[in-house]
Amino acid sequence: MLSFILPAHNEEALLPETLRTLRASAAGLGVAFEVVVVDDDSTDATAAVAASLADRVVRVRLRHIAAVRNAGARQARGDVLVFVDADTLVPAGTLRAALRALGRGAVGGGAWVEVDPETPWWGKLVARLIIAGYAGLAGWAGGCFLFARRGDFEAVGGFDERYFASEEAHLSAALRRRGRFAIVRPPVITSGRKFRLVSPGRMLEPALRVLGGGLGALQRREGLSAWYGDGLREARR
Secondary structure (H helix, E strand, O other), X not given: OEEEEXXXXXXXXXXXXXXXXXXXXXXXXXXXXXXXXXXXXXXXXXXXXXXXXOOEEEEEOOOOHHHHHHHHHHHOOOOEEEEEOOOEEOOHHHHHHHHHHHHOOOOEEEEEXXXXXXXXXXXXXXXXXXXXXXXXXXXXXXXXXXXXXXXXXXXXXXXXXXXXXXXXXXXHHHHHOOOOEEEEEEEEEEOOHHHHHOOHHHHOHHHHHHHHHOHHHHHOOOOOHHHHOOOOOOOOO
């Protein structure tokens, strides 16, 4: 069985479309699946939305994305775990490609990522560069869509909770050491809201912190306001 695990903090606006798209895409796969939403200390209607469209809702108060994803994995029942962000649309073709990769022996993987059409030009450029580096050069999955066999996920310890960001890169690298890690070509479509709501300087803040202090800078939530700050929610247009 496939377990789709979605972390969500105050995602009442985008979560419905994400869940409806995911369920529609998964329904055509011909395999059993479940949808688990991990509601992380939301103060809006996220929990109610999830209860109406997901199979289960897990309530936590962590505000730490790696820990939230791991909490969902512990509650999931499937032998394949698929982590999807609450603002990301997963087409059926992407899921089919992921299943083919697993059927050919991959331990896990991710997909290429596109941002939504209303992302500002500079955001599209930055996103392409990041995705080219992540998926193309390093062979890592973006955090918005990552899949893994449960056995391999557990063998490497899941998402590394020392980090408040970049946890998907650490997990990708750990899984690659165990076997083939596939980045499938059919893309997922993720929201470009951060590029609409956050200045270029604020988006570069984590990278500058890493340059100044190494990866240890990502082991603190400070300086990661583009990921953990308030006021980063909008309705899908």
